[in-house]
Amino acid sequence: PLIGYAMAAAWATTFSRTYNRPAWHESFPPRQLVLEGSPAEIGAWLRDNVPAMKEPDSSLTDREKSLAKMTAVEYFEARKVKLVTCTEYASVLVKRMKHYRYMNQFMYWDNLPMQGEAILSQAEA
Numbered sequence: 001p002l003i004g005y006a007m008a009a010a011w012a013t014t015f016s017r018t019y020n021r022p023a024w025h026e027s028f029p030p031r032q033l034v035l036e037g038s039p040a041e042i043g044a045w046l047r048d049n050v051p052a053m054k055e056p057d058s059s060l061t062d063r064e065k066s067l068a069k070m071t072a073v074e075y076f077e078a079r080k081v082k083l084v085t086c087t088e089y090a091s092v093l094v095k096r097m098k099h100y101r102y103m104n105q106f107m108y109w110d111n112l113p114m115q116g117e118a119i120l121s122q123a124e125a
Contacts, residue, residue, distance in 0.1 A: 023110070025104055025110070027104040028104075029042055029049075030045075033045055050103070053103070054099070054102070056099075057095065060092075064092045067084060067088065068092050068093070075089055087120065087124050089123075090119055090120055091120060091123070093119075094116040094120055098116055
């Protein structure tokens with residue numbers, strides 16, 4: 001497990017040196033609201049402005065659905081007994097990340113549109 005953390009830390013370090021912090025995205029609450037608003041006001045903004053969640057990705061296989069539902073603990077246990085590879089698991093997470101991209105949960109899409117491929121490349125290493 002520590003190897004995965006080390007790889008993630010190395011990737012994050014390289015990434016932060018290579019790419020600029022993204023601009024404040026229109027899908028984020030207004031800066032002023034984040035800085036000065038109450039949790040209730042921010043919650044109301046999110047409720048009124050975040051798009052409804054899409055249906056789950058219908059192209060996922062039963063295996064992929066099972067992997068996507070794993071907790072981190074379940075994943076690490078499965079890795080220990082070689083029931084799943086890092087690449088297989090990362091592939092499912094990247095596929096799900098791309099499916100829900102419209103929610104703008106990953107702040108570097110604008111700066112790094114190929115981040116899924118970068119993640120998979122790290123998983124394969």
